[in-house]
Amino acid sequence: MSNDRVGIIGIGQSNFRSRRDDASYPDLVREAVVPAMMDAGLDFDAIDAVVYSLSPDAMVGIGNAERLGVDAVGGRNKRFLRINTGGATGISSVTAAYYHIASGVCDVVLTAGADKVGECGDSQTVLNKIWDPTYERALPLGTINMLAMSAVRYMKRYGMTEEDMAYVAVKNRRQASLNPRAHLRKTVTIDDVMDSRCISWPIKLMDCCPQSSGGAAMVLASEKFIRDNKLDAVWITGVACRAETYWMGDRMGTNPTAEHADAYALGRSFEQSYKMAGITDPSKQVHVAELYAPFSNTEYHAIDAARLVDKFGDSIKRLRDGEFELGGRIPVNPSGGTLCTNAIAVTAMARVAETALQVWGRAGAHQVPGARVGIASGNGGDHQIFGTMVIEA
């Protein structure tokens, strides 16, 4: 097994912003690919395959926009395919790249993408179209009010308050202020969040992620290639994906398998990736977590699902006690997370990239000292498709 792992050898990320009028969509992809290749110290000749990370085409306003990105990733006449699992796309793309290598077919794989959410006018208009045209699209559904309904149920089950939600925003904004790549870097107070305008109750403006533009890229390689070429790497030791029902109303009612307050399939995915990595007690064995949480309330059920607490809902008190901030027991989203930067196509890849940088000891001002084992997650669809990873030094 010791020569059979898959490692991460290069990482590139944009400095994420609202708009990038200076760069076309493929320019933004290139902006992440070049530093990732420099970081890996490889030429494009070394790349056996490319996995392209792009969520809804409508978000960038180009159908099958991955085709337009072929040259930006050096993909011409190479193995190339695209992944889309909505918000989970970024981690699903790293996962697909992982299988390219784990299958034995490829030694070095590049995965990359970018988003220009700021150009789509209003992401909620696009995101309304994720609901089925038969029954639900006529309703004013969007990802914000979909997760506002999760918040309402989480409040009912576990006693979360609007102020508890604000604590997450304050923590993540403070951490983002240390991360030069983050989009929202201004610190905020509990009062700022509580007084911000109500978008979809109980979610207020500062409980929400921004619409970001920027790219991300990672280079993965086989353990054999890494050893033969004496490269520096961190390792993907656990990887999984799980989905739950598309129908939000099926996550309510009488004894649902997947409760909409929680993140059922995220928990199932973590179970699988922990099992693969040999992690039996994540609350003791995990040092850092980058958990996809686009709205403040969703960080709680993500922490629960990752079993960083003993029982669901304990995350509320423990976060308030400071356990999940930089300097705390298990820092969650030290980069500021999705709440401070959301370029949808690569947001979940940024979770993996940030976790890798942490266990590598290369995270900079938001480094968690001594982190060796990290976890990352991505959520896609209507809180439906989840990807998870364990990354170790």
Place this chain on the structure above:
Amino acid sequence: MEQPMELLGRQEVWNIAYDHALGETASYFFTQIRDHGRIFGRRCAQSNRVLVPPRAFSDETLLPTTEWVEVGPGGRIEAFTFVYEQFNGLPPPPYAFGYVLLDGADTALGGYFRNVDLTNPREAAEKLAIGTRVVTKFAEQRKGDVLDFWFEIA
């Protein structure tokens, strides 16, 4: 000093229509709503769960559903939110909508809540708390979609 270069943009609209086949199951559901103001679910014989809106198959058992079951018009609130922000292509705010478990159903159906004062969201949230009984109301003129009905506090 060099002048900053002129950066151009271009407005593009995706204007494309789809005619989605609803299939037999959803067609029955919507014709019953349109013609009779009645709501039906489908029962999965293996799990005995009544799926509303009706599905031709259960995504848990992967078996075809077998039986029409009328549900509602009463029910209880399972989830709600109040929207105060205008989004392109979505209705003018504020509005309240969410999911209701209709009597006889095992899964919740989405719809608007009407006749709720949304001036103060925290007060409205108490009125629409999860578990609150509601009743389904039907429009006089119905065309066979989910906007033909809405929920009001019973």
Place this chain on the structure above:
Amino acid sequence: MPYKVRPAVVGCAIRPAITGRDRSLEEIIYDISQAALADAGLTIEDIDGIVVGCNDQFDGRAISVMMASGPTGGVDRDILSTPSSSEHAFVLGALRVASGQFRTQLVVSWSPTEVSSMSEAQRLGADPYFHRALPLDELSAHAMQAGALNHVWPNAWVFAETVAVKNRRHAAVAWPDPSARPAPGKARWPLTDRMTTEPVTGAVAMVLAGADFVAERGFENPAWLRGMGWATEAAFLGDRDLSKAPALEEAARQAYEEAGIKDPAAAFDVVEITDATPYCELIAYDALGLCPREQIAARMAEGWFAKGGKSPVNLSGGVVTFNPVFCTGMIRIAEIAQQIRGKAGAHQVEGARLGLAHAGSGFALQYQSAVILGATPKGDAP
């Protein structure tokens, strides 16, 4: 073999032309997934993961995989999607089985015709910076490719006509009821009407399993993956020599290397090629090493690529017969799987042991894949 575990196709369902409005798209996907499982003699409990190939613009749904996870059995399972092409779903499913981390995968793709204009849906794929204002859809790109081939090979149009006639003849065997076959398309110069066909709704699903699982369950005629290659051309048509297919040459090189094939021209008992137009088939003969251009006249004269020939191509009738646009690539692979499994139906090649599927998609087939499937070696465990 590079794979940690060799994958095989053990179940298959192809519906290249679905008519009627009694089933919604979700229900069509449920039907095709269940049919592939039934063909394998498995239930969803045996499936470890799913990969779907689906396209938001054709489906009229953003993140189309969401709608598909229920009907394919994705609830509480590992599901990914490849919106780049249907064949990429097969590729990723095969890689997952080959990793040894999954015993099985269900791969599914579909292509509805619910959009008001396929052409308009495809035009969204032209970049808004330089090309969106042009009437650039897939058929225009294919027509330009045909023109490019005619330019460097002035007799190409004659052979293209012959290929179209051959594939339509094959269709008459595979699908004897003429009313089941859609009308010819509305061609763009230099294509003629009978070189294309009107898009239809279609769906396809396959069950992949690793060698251990195949042995454990004792599948009778698995179609083993012998080699697989995939590659892409550049995005802008202006950057390409449309008369050539370098990405397909690369895909073929990968597949032949894995399969240890030195002389592809005589290697395959049966071949399926994505004949989005017959010109695509002509380009593929060359790029796949099945026949160099200068020999095509002679080969065609002796019926080399026709039913009963040495290396019959598109016995299914090909894309010119049924064109469910987005899933035609995976259907080519599924057709070869059925041939190797001896379950192709009326167009079965007796005793087919090694087959090649070419799957191409996008503007002038930007994406190119080659998949080689083979029977269990005689007197040999896999």
